[in-house]
Amino acid sequence: MTDQKRPLQPGEPAPAFALPAVKPEEGTVSLESLRGRPFLIGFYRGLHCPFCRRQVLQLAGMQPALRALGVETLAVINTPLEHARLYFRHRPTPVSLLCDVQCATHRAYGVQYLEFLPDGTGERHEWPYRASMAQFEAARINPTGELPEPMQPMEANGVLNAKDGFELQEPDAAIFASYGTQLVGHFLVDAAGIVRWVQIEAPDGPGGLCIFPNAAQLIAAAGSLA
Template identity: 70%
Template sequence: MADQKRPLQAGDAAPAFELASANFDGTVSLADFSGRPFLIGFFRGLHCPFCRRQLEQLAGIEPSLRAAGVEIVAVINTPVERARLYFRHRPTPVTLLCDPDCRTHRAFGVPHAEFVPDGSSEQPDWPYRATMAQFEAARINPTGEFSEPLQPMEANTALNAKDRFELDEADQVIFAKHATQLVGHFLVDANGIIAWAQMEALDGPSSLCIFPTAAEIVAAVGELGR
């Protein structure tokens, strides 16, 4: 299995990127934020109901962060055409960028799990390598919407049904390629240096889909420049 870059931490420089926007025609790059702080989150595609919920949370705190001079950027690995169609009906104030190949996720070191083949002597090393048994044993209920914790794939299916979200062909392709992509949040200061970072589920798959709260993000923004 290929080595993965470790997650970037506070004090690291944010890597360059340029991605297509789902909010409008055109692209957004790191250079566009020169001299301005921003929060950037890296998510799975629209097929992930927990990611959709986190995007709604980010939209809810967007006015507070904008008042503090901080723009919110979210990167999803849904193709731009699909994302533009979805957000045409569900507009968001968050700057939404598309990276179906997860190249910027990789550049920031956001982990993606790979499964150890059955019978392999290779040892699991979460969040980079996991056994299927380890993943199947996980139980999650991060938003409290279930009467009891569910296996992650069951949880996704249940919430997509609740949301009446049907995966189209583009969603299915992304899910097949990047189902085990994790989520990461980074606060980047006006000099392009990471000031705060948070990764999903670093302590194991039962912490999947637990993302930073609105209060945690606002608190991190409040520390900028201190």
């Protein structure tokens, strides 16, 4: 039986965290440093994930609207700090980017990671905690409409990385090998540190992988705090 915790639910307190920021001038960002300010926090895979990179870009475009609602925007990326700094030095963003190389904060908020069951096992599938490789391989996705047709998730990653001219470096490959099945989650936390809205990737199965909240959904969630 998996020992993963369920995702935090609305009404529960956000766990404390303290993570290094990609922008050196931001230092360390913590739950305590954000106290008194509502914030939207997204937990993402590493830079190897083209869909995560696209979501960070979407958050950057939304930041003025979110800030007008009094909501700060944070993105936690499963990438070594110096590697993230090198990447975003050439792709600056107004979003506060934080690094968690071991996904410890992802875990604290209950954002699941998928474990594949051994072939021939009699163990029960329990999405999104455990699945067979066949179940994963059967999925077909095209969440951004950029692919010529729906593709298997790993194949889709390769196509979009090639389109972006993104080549995995050694830190990307190491993160992918250790945390490649990490799911993505978004949480809206109010000024008192209480979770008010939650979205977790692919709640119903692998066909929902890489489908993240759109701008309208995030703005509506942020507006509900008022």
